[in-house]
Amino acid sequence: MSQNISQDRLKMMPKVDLHLHLDGSIKPETIMALARKSGVSLPANSVEELLPYMKADKGCLSLTQYLEKFDFVSPFLQTAEALELAAFEVVEQAAEHHCLYIEVRFAPQLHTRSGLNADEVIAAVIAGLNRGEASFGVKARCIAICLRGHTGEMNLEVVKAAARYMGHGLVAIDLAGAEAAYPAELYSEEFRLARELGLPATIHAGEAAGAESVREAVLGLNARRIGHGIRMRDNSEVMSLIAELNIPLELCPVSNLQTKAVESWEDYPLRYYMDRGITVTVNTDNLTVSDTTITKEYSELCEHFRLSAEELCGLVMNGVKSAFLPEGEKEELMKKMAASQAAWLAAASTSTSP
Numbered sequence: 001m002s003q004n005i006s007q008d009r010l011k012m013m014p015k016v017d018l019h020l021h022l023d024g025s026i027k028p029e030t031i032m033a034l035a036r037k038s039g040v041s042l043p044a045n046s047v048e049e050l051l052p053y054m055k056a057d058k059g060c061l062s063l064t065q066y067l068e069k070f071d072f073v074s075p076f077l078q079t080a081e082a083l084e085l086a087a088f089e090v091v092e093q094a095a096e097h098h099c100l101y102i103e104v105r106f107a108p109q110l111h112t113r114s115g116l117n118a119d120e121v122i123a124a125v126i127a128g129l130n131r132g133e134a135s136f137g138v139k140a141r142c143i144a145i146c147l148r149g150h151t152g153e154m155n156l157e158v159v160k161a162a163a164r165y166m167g168h169g170l171v172a173i174d175l176a177g178a179e180a181a182y183p184a185e186l187y188s189e190e191f192r193l194a195r196e197l198g199l200p201a202t203i204h205a206g207e208a209a210g211a212e213s214v215r216e217a218v219l220g221l222n223a224r225r226i227g228h229g230i231r232m233r234d235n236s237e238v239m240s241l242i243a244e245l246n247i248p249l250e251l252c253p254v255s256n257l258q259t260k261a262v263e264s265w266e267d268y269p270l271r272y273y274m275d276r277g278i279t280v281t282v283n284t285d286n287l288t289v290s291d292t293t294i295t296k297e298y299s300e301l302c303e304h305f306r307l308s309a310e311e312l313c314g315l316v317m318n319g320v321k322s323a324f325l326p327e328g329e330k331e332e333l334m335k336k337m338a339a340s341q342a343a344w345l346a347a348a349s350t351s352t353s354p
């Protein structure tokens with residue numbers, strides 16, 4: 001029965017999403033509303049016409065092309081009000097797919113064009129997440145992103161601002177952007193400071209560059225999780241390092257195929273990594289840019305890897321264990337997830353058709 005889990009059943013499965021970009025997950029309807037409000041004209045008059053500007057093209061060839069889609073929404077996310085709304089709606093979307101917990105990430109420096117500072121951007125996002133958590137019961141925390149290509153000064157500002165919100169809605173920092181052009185060692189000062197300030201780090205690596213980039217993120221920048229980590233299967237030494245240090249990978253399957261981090265589902269290293277003792281988690285990356293949902297991510301994996309219901313629950317629990325939450329809160333979430341999974345599995349066994 002493993003490969004016959006229906007879409008409805010997958011949607012009902014309790015989940016978490018640890019790798020979810022705010023600006024890549026804005027609904028087109030919301031961009032239209034924000035544009036009307038700010039008097040900015042759009043190149044489209046309907047959701048259908050707008051979507052091509054916001055989601056990755058079918059012929060997307062690289063991470064660089066994929067990242068271009070983010071430039072389109074950026075002008076509409078420059079006020080506290082817009083950021084609060086965007087964050088709230090991300091929680092709403094996560095609730096529709098039965099997430100119990102999400103970590104939403106964003107780069108504060110991309111939202112300062114109209115005068116907000118990094119602290120104000122973070123505060124606005126946290127306010128939206130808190131409102132979403134209160135409305136939909138999904139625990140929601142955030143991660144501030146430093147960007148490859150930004151100056152040390154800009155990134156240090158992000159680290160310092162993030163530290164002020166650590167434990168108050170923010171749980172970690174990240175490094176994202178053009179991985180191949182800007183190696184991790186350029187950002188050692190920022191991540192040394194983060195470590196001193198008690199901010200755990202997850203780092204985008206092994207997406208547009210290979211195993212060395214993953215090694216540098218872990219050993220050089222002290223990453224406790226890796227965003228993607230898809231391109232390291234040719235290096236058994238780095239894979240062993242990741243397994244031994246128990247550094248979870250935040251896989252985002254649909255996105256990984258779009259950015260050509262992996263050529264095909266046949267090449268997707270899900271079982272390959274699992275068989276080597278690497279902790280893998282399943283995430284969306286960008287709901288709108290990747291045109292995905294967390295249900296769709298699991299659905300694709302089910303189809304291509306014939307995962308059983310128990311294996312699916314194991315992957316979800318990997319996410320819970322990898323969450324950047326204080327130990328007490330994490331234990332509470334683990335208990336809640338275990339109970340939800342037991343209920344979901346029990347419902348599956350009574351509704352399975354021959």
Ligand SMILES: [Zn+2]
Nearest residue numbers: 021204227285
């Ligand atoms: Zn990402």
